[in-house]
Amino acid sequence: xxxxxxxxxxxxxxxxxxxxxxxxxxxxxxxxxxxxxxxxxxxxxxxxxxxxxxxxxxxxxxxxxxxxxxxxxxxxxxxxxxxxxxxxxxxxxxxxxxxxxxxxxxxxxxxxxxxxxxxxxxxxxxxxxxxxxxxxxxxxxxxxxxxxxxxxxxxxxxxxxxxxxxxxxxxxxxxxxxxxxxxxxxxxxxxxxxxxxxx
Numbered sequence: 001x002x003x004x005x006x007x008x009x010x011x012x013x014x015x016x017x018x019x020x021x022x023x024x025x026x027x028x029x030x031x032x033x034x035x036x037x038x039x040x041x042x043x044x045x046x047x048x049x050x051x052x053x054x055x056x057x058x059x060x061x062x063x064x065x066x067x068x069x070x071x072x073x074x075x076x077x078x079x080x081x082x083x084x085x086x087x088x089x090x091x092x093x094x095x096x097x098x099x100x101x102x103x104x105x106x107x108x109x110x111x112x113x114x115x116x117x118x119x120x121x122x123x124x125x126x127x128x129x130x131x132x133x134x135x136x137x138x139x140x141x142x143x144x145x146x147x148x149x150x151x152x153x154x155x156x157x158x159x160x161x162x163x164x165x166x167x168x169x170x171x172x173x174x175x176x177x178x179x180x181x182x183x184x185x186x187x188x189x190x191x192x193x194x195x196x197x198x199x
Contacts (some may be wrong), residue, residue, distance in 0.1 A: 008032045021164040056104060057140040059097060064088040064146070066153035068178040070189050072197070076140075079192060082165045082174055084157050086133050087122040105132050129157050168198055 066086050071080035090098050092112070101121045102108045107128045113120040123133055128154040135156050142150055156174050189190030 033170050052100075052104065053136065053140045056101070057137065057142060057157075059144055060088055060146045061142050063090055066146070066181065068153060068174070068181060069154050069177060069187075070175055070187075070194060076166075078166055078168065079197065080169055080171055082160060082171070082178075083124065084126065084129055084153065084158070084160070085122055085124045086129060086153075087120055089113060089116070089118040089120045092117070092119050105136065107132055118162070126157060126160055130161060140192075152177050154183050171198075 052143075061183070067087070068082065068084045071081055071083065072079060088098060088101060090133075095118075098110060098121045099117050102110065108121055108123045110121050111118060112118075118172050124128060134157060138154075141147055156177055157186065159165065159170065159174060165174050172191055172195055175189075175194050179187055179191055
């Protein structure tokens with residue numbers, strides 16, 4: 001008889017975000033689709049032992065994104081806003097796991113993404129990224145080159161926690177780091193553009 005491994009992961013927070021905008025308190029068993037218990041979610045399908053956090057880490061390797069965008073914000077002292085976010089997208093007909101992610105991470109929003117007609121789970125709060133997302137992926141590392149993006153993302157979030165992004169040199173350093181993420185793709189605002197606007 002094969003011995004089943006225990007699932008060590010437990011969600012520490014019961015505070016969930018409503019799929020629209022409102023943060024609410026819900027008992028964990030009522031927030032799960034079709035009134036499934038936590039055991040039913042962490043072990044799926046029922047005849048196999050699946051470690052959900054490890055599965056989610058692999059899923060994020062393929063369908064997730066760590067992103068840091070910068071945009072002008074005249075109300076900020078330095079004139080720019082830094083916006084880190086973690087998101088996972090999936091087609092609506094295969095989005096069962098997306099609807100379980102707010103329970104796993106203890107936060108986040110789910111919304112339709114009209115740009116590509118997918119369902120998107122997203123976390124933008126710096127505090128939630130620091131407290132919930134970064135520790136998760138430090139414990140369950142990504143296995144692809146996306147791990148490098150996560151490392152840069154983690155560094156930027158931790159720099160922001162110190163207020164680095166409110167200073168000229170700190171903002172430019174973060175802009176350089178952000179520009180190196182996601183294969184250095186085309187960005188709307190480059191470090192050079194940001195630096196020019198600060199003079």
